[in-house]
Amino acid sequence: MSNAYDVIINGGSVAGCTAAILYAQRGARVALLERRSDPSAHKILCTHYIQASAYPVMAATGLAEQLEKAGAIANTAHYWTRWGWIRPPHDETSAHGYSVRRQTMDPLVRGLAAATEGVDLKLGHTVNGLLYEADRVVGVEGTAGGERFALRAPLVVGADGKDSTVAQLAGATAETSDNNRFSYFAYFRGLPQVSDNVARVYYLEPDNAYIMPNEDGVTVVAAVVSKDRLPEFKDDLEGAYLKFIRSLPEAPDFDSAERISKIIGTLNYPLVSRVPGGPGWALIGDAALTSDPLSAVGCAWAMQSAHWLVTETSAELTAPDRTPDAATALDAAVGRYRARHARETGPHHHLIADFATTRPFNEIEEFSFSAAARDPEMAAHFHTFGSRLMTVEEFLAPDVVARMEKVNGHGLSEETLRLLAGGEEQPSQHAAAQDESVGATR
Template sequence: MSTTDSGSDHDVVISGASLAGSAAAILLARRGARVALLERRSDPEAYKVLCTHSITANAHPVLDELGLVPALERAGAVRNEARWYTRWGWIEPRAASTGPELPYAYNIRRSVLDPLIRSRAAETPGVDLLLGHQVKGLVQEAGRTVGVRATAPDGSERQIRARLVVGADGKDSAVAKYAGVPSREYENGRFGYLAHFRDLPLPGGIGQVWFLEPDMAYAFPNDDGVTVLAVLPGKARLPAFRADLEGSFLDFVRALPDAPPVDSAERVSKFIGTVDYPLHSRRPTAPGLALVGDAALTGDPLWGVGCGWALESARWLAEAVAGPATGRGDLDRALAAYARTHGRRLRGHQFLAVDYARARPFNPVERLVFSAAARDEAVARHMHRYASRLIGPGRFLSPSALARAAVVNLKHRDAAAGGVRQG
């Protein structure tokens, strides 16, 4: 490994050394690729600020493959159990008495996670980490991307050629724009703010999520005793937040059912947020080019899926293209395989997220499932698997799952009616 480029060509150039880019660099290099990993920021400790700071359980196998699980636990990462408030009560997923523990991954602040995975990439043989290098354009020949033009820390411009260029540079991906990859944008009817608090006790010491229809909130315990507390109201509340951000934030939290005692906690960060966070979807490939993480698909932050999908998409890409990227096989065919996997695994999730981002109350199907999950442990576990992105919408809303939810609610209604008659 070196932190400077020798000027030789690479098999892969990756723009963005955050979660998706660093993971892709490690996984590709382990499969024999020579990787130039470019990061526009010069500080190796740089990190993404606006994030749920949670990695969903679908990404645990990727963390394991990267060898990061022991390091995360040493860093104080918290296994991300959670309970969810609904108008029918709390949904509290628990492992079955005779079954395995619930799947999990971790809550960890990006100020810890990003430097950790970036340093792991820098230590990986075959990865050249180029800090302070910003992509300013692409090198294209005969209709395909064959490299990048980037500025170095001293302001000079250099050209780095490769068989494959990967955009891991976030929702506003410069790589995608330079390549002319169109983006479909979907309006988000909510805005969001978060802050970090110390000494904020939560029931059971686990995450709490509030579905207030249409407003949302969550509190996720993280490393070092810090809890990330976020509010995601519908945009009708935006004028009040603009007039008094701190007061509106705290009033929103105080009004939550079973609200965490925010007034007795210590706020250890600024209020961080955005008033406009649309969802984006892009075709994840073009000739000689691939997109991973938010560059390919930016979901609604209220679901906390971005980190998990960043890691998963990095793995899907490495599995598909490692051979062709090193000259062994058809790269275009491999990229097509990656695009199919990406679409098959994420398109349905994004479809439902786009619909819910309209900041509407629950629809009839959601009412059926959420109410049953508040009343039945098996349905709650089913919801946990979906929230962890271990199953897709097809299984989550399968006929058998909906039938089970309907039976649960009928039994609840009959029991309630019996109690009234007896009274």
């Protein structure tokens, strides 16, 4: 292919490959750039749990079929709380995503992208500059194999992670909030009591943990711990991690399993929300929104944000004749994507970021968690919300609140009921920022 494309995507991981496949399916010529040269390269830090909200996108790209062939787990979860276990009903017809290690998934989705007609996968290509005409992004420049390259396209997409180069070069407005937990995880093989392949999530207040079965009989076990306990883990990581996971309620016998990895983790993982688009550029995946790994939304929102962007912009990028108004039409399409991204992710991320402060459960959380632990219908409702298959408003609809009241034997306070009835909660800064019209800056 030449150095002129309909769209250039920087980042050949989950978000970038998904966008490349979907754009090409709609007739676009796509340059997919990945700085790493190894086609089997994969992300290390990940929850390994793809929410059910992303299943339609995985089906559309062919990734769902490939994951099933690779043995990925059709996932669901049980949740431990101080009121007992929340056990959502689940069968083969239930909505699901997949639990899978990134060393399995990343090469699969990259291979699907490379095999899609219209996608030009360029490994070993590092972007370090944007090309501009006036204040509009019209391409990228960088290095590959020690040589300079330059590519042009009406739209440049940053799918290059939480430290996005495209976002920084485009001057994307960002909002950062602290994450007051750190996390460590390891892989185990042959862990007992997880043969049912149901993940376990522990709400230990303020600490958390998860045990998630993956393909090939491997289970990832994570400690997601308040930063108040950081000295304990710094002094003896091995001892503190093992002590923590052994203390989990109804914990499996970790000592009878084989640990097949070192203990992996991060001490600081802030939450970053960026305005995800401007003249000639857009952001998807973690480049647009890096949320708390505890919520396990990263992979799903990476795929979904790719789908939202392609849905809003592909017609403008594949028009047979580019008119003088084509740039204006594309800007409007990117604006629609910004609004949709804010609408779909903003309320969820607002709650996630608030919980990442390690504050105690609020009244609504105690009310909904306790109802879900006592009632199968509320357990299913809780899980559907956690799978990002419903809005915040749907989760706290009046009929749902009424059933929670019946299950719990008491209601919410008058102040909280007024809040729910009047919609008095302020919109997240994330959503407000994304609705702004922000131009690209050099």
